[in-house]
Amino acid sequence: xxxxxxxxxxxxxxxxxxxxxxxxxxxxxxxxxxxxxxxxxxxxxxxxxxxxxxxxxxxxxxxxxxxxxxxxxxxxxxxxxxxxxxxxxxxxxxxxxxxxxxxxxxxxxxxxxxxxxxxxxxxxxxxxxxxxxxxxxxxxxxxxxxxxxxxxxxxxxxxxxxxxxxxxxxxxxxxxxxxxxxxxxxxxxxxxxxxxxxxxxxxxxxxxxxxxxxxxxxxxxxxxxxxxxxxxxxxxxxxxxxxxxxxxxxxxxxxxxxxxxxxxxxxxxxxxxxxxxxxxxxxxxxxxxxxxxxxxxxxxxxxxxxxxxxxxxxx
Amino acid sequence: xxxxxxxxxxxxxxxxxxxxxxxxxxxxxxxxxxxxxxxxxxxxxxxxxxxxxxxxxxxxxxxxxxxxxxxxxxxxxxxxxxxxxxxxxxxxxxxxxxxxxxxxxxxxxxxxxxxxxxxxxxxxxxxxxxxxxxxxxxxxxxxxxxxxxxxxxxxxxxxxxxxxxxxxxxxxxxxxxxxxxxxxxxxxxxxxxxxxxxxxxxxxxxxxxxxxxxxxxxxxxxxxxxxxxxxxxxxxxxxxxxx
Ligand SMILES: Nc1ncnc2c1ncn2[C@@H]1O[C@H](COP(=O)(O)OP(=O)(O)O)[C@@H](O)[C@H]1O
Ligand SMILES: [Mg+2]
Numbered sequence: 001x002x003x004x005x006x007x008x009x010x011x012x013x014x015x016x017x018x019x020x021x022x023x024x025x026x027x028x029x030x031x032x033x034x035x036x037x038x039x040x041x042x043x044x045x046x047x048x049x050x051x052x053x054x055x056x057x058x059x060x061x062x063x064x065x066x067x068x069x070x071x072x073x074x075x076x077x078x079x080x081x082x083x084x085x086x087x088x089x090x091x092x093x094x095x096x097x098x099x100x101x102x103x104x105x106x107x108x109x110x111x112x113x114x115x116x117x118x119x120x121x122x123x124x125x126x127x128x129x130x131x132x133x134x135x136x137x138x139x140x141x142x143x144x145x146x147x148x149x150x151x152x153x154x155x156x157x158x159x160x161x162x163x164x165x166x167x168x169x170x171x172x173x174x175x176x177x178x179x180x181x182x183x184x185x186x187x188x189x190x191x192x193x194x195x196x197x198x199x200x201x202x203x204x205x206x207x208x209x210x211x212x213x214x215x216x217x218x219x220x221x222x223x224x225x226x227x228x229x230x231x232x233x234x235x236x237x238x239x240x241x242x243x244x245x246x247x248x249x250x251x252x253x254x255x256x257x258x259x260x261x262x263x264x265x266x267x268x269x270x271x272x273x274x275x276x277x278x279x280x281x282x283x284x285x286x287x288x289x290x291x292x293x294x295x296x297x298x299x300x301x302x303x304x305x306x307x308x309x310x311x312x313x314x315x
Numbered sequence: 316x317x318x319x320x321x322x323x324x325x326x327x328x329x330x331x332x333x334x335x336x337x338x339x340x341x342x343x344x345x346x347x348x349x350x351x352x353x354x355x356x357x358x359x360x361x362x363x364x365x366x367x368x369x370x371x372x373x374x375x376x377x378x379x380x381x382x383x384x385x386x387x388x389x390x391x392x393x394x395x396x397x398x399x400x401x402x403x404x405x406x407x408x409x410x411x412x413x414x415x416x417x418x419x420x421x422x423x424x425x426x427x428x429x430x431x432x433x434x435x436x437x438x439x440x441x442x443x444x445x446x447x448x449x450x451x452x453x454x455x456x457x458x459x460x461x462x463x464x465x466x467x468x469x470x471x472x473x474x475x476x477x478x479x480x481x482x483x484x485x486x487x488x489x490x491x492x493x494x495x496x497x498x499x500x501x502x503x504x505x506x507x508x509x510x511x512x513x514x515x516x517x518x519x520x521x522x523x524x525x526x527x528x529x530x531x532x533x534x535x536x537x538x539x540x541x542x543x544x545x546x547x548x549x550x551x552x553x554x555x556x557x558x
Contacts, residue, residue, distance in 0.1 A: 175427060175428045175429075175431075176420050176427040176428070176430075176432055177427040177428050179409070179413055179416055179417060180417060180420060180427060182406075183409065183417045186408060187404050187406055189404060190406065190417075192387075192389055193366070193368075193388065193392075193400070194392070194418045194473070195388075195389045195418070195420075196389055196417070196422050197422055201424070
């Protein structure tokens, strides 16, 4: 459970590997990896709340959307520099989440999921009617300032952001706080019966999750340079995030990362074969299979594999 | 001097069912009280009200002279009362040590993050309820009922209670395990712990308590020494007659 040298060695290896990658792969692959990085950020954000505490959020596109819209509007309509607009977007996401989603944390189970889903849909409807001069209405916004030029730079920025979030969340979740949040997911009553105020813990998890979602949403929109409400507040986008976390392994940090890369590349390779929405069925099926045979996800499969390998060697 | 725990005029209704009927009793510091009664008499419901997991319809609950009815469960635990559950509720995917860790945590997010777990104390608590060193890394799915009860005890002890409520501590335990838990309770009594104990295993309960109260359908029917309560006509009729 504690921090070990090999943990740091693994992270070091991953960081070095990811930053060396542009030397060996094509720009096309790098662009796919940029999407994987952002998906990993969103999946980590989802996992910090839902994977740990078991309060399943269907509202993450809502949070991501607040972050993305805030910085897009501030930079494009008011010429505010990104150094200011991105932090403001993050704070806004946390506040908006606090106001509308936090009260829902008192509701158990599927109702929490439903309430969060309703907010995603609500925001989708709202951006189209309220101040379309600011939000761009149904058509969204384009010509939003981009932070980088070229695939390699976009890759470096998204990788740095994703790894910074991953490492800091990993460190945070290694503490007793991470243990307490996971305990809520296993038995919330027992956590209260152990003397811990679960409402405060859930609120903390929620704010952390919202912060990451806002940060990811803001950087993502400054990578894309455009914003389309139909794509953002989309059930497929939501499922991609959730399935990435479940597939990789919840309650871990590396799990949602692996899940995000797996999903992104799978989707990419399926594109020529299954150009339409059918490919979502394919990874829905894969998720289901994995979930049936290894509910703890890819991370657990890899761990088992290593255990068997080392057993095989000693035997 | 005020009692460690004082329950007065407690009433709890579930619809038409009166699960606790004008119940009053008090528990002095360092005392051990047995709470007995047939299945469904309302023993667990009393525990849940003391812990704030259920709200009473009327009546007061005082801990060391302070009315705690308005406090949340975590606040009551901080005030010094803790319980075990009849059906153990461990954290299924965590090791024994981590289960105890949750009980040891301060209710303060900053300290949870910045101060490390007290693994030595986790180990100490685990060993004190009869776990071995190897058990520390095992998960509840690998544990037998007896071990789950021990874990429940250890996690409850971890919250550093002054008053402990034990619900059916001996259910599902082997004779050896009963002896082990009994020894633990006896040594905690020597150290001044205050207990309220529910058990169906009366021979095992007898040596652990100073006094007993018997309830039936939420109503107190007898109070006194263990033998007085056992010899009470009403108790024999309702409890022993049925058993
Ligand atoms: N949450 C509840 N809702 C409705 N009835 C309950 C609830 N909890 C307990 N009861 C009822 O209250 C009575 C007392 O239950 P309980 O306190 O569990 O008894 P004991 O622990 O003495 O066996 C039983 O008749 C039980 O069915
Ligand atoms: Mg009971």
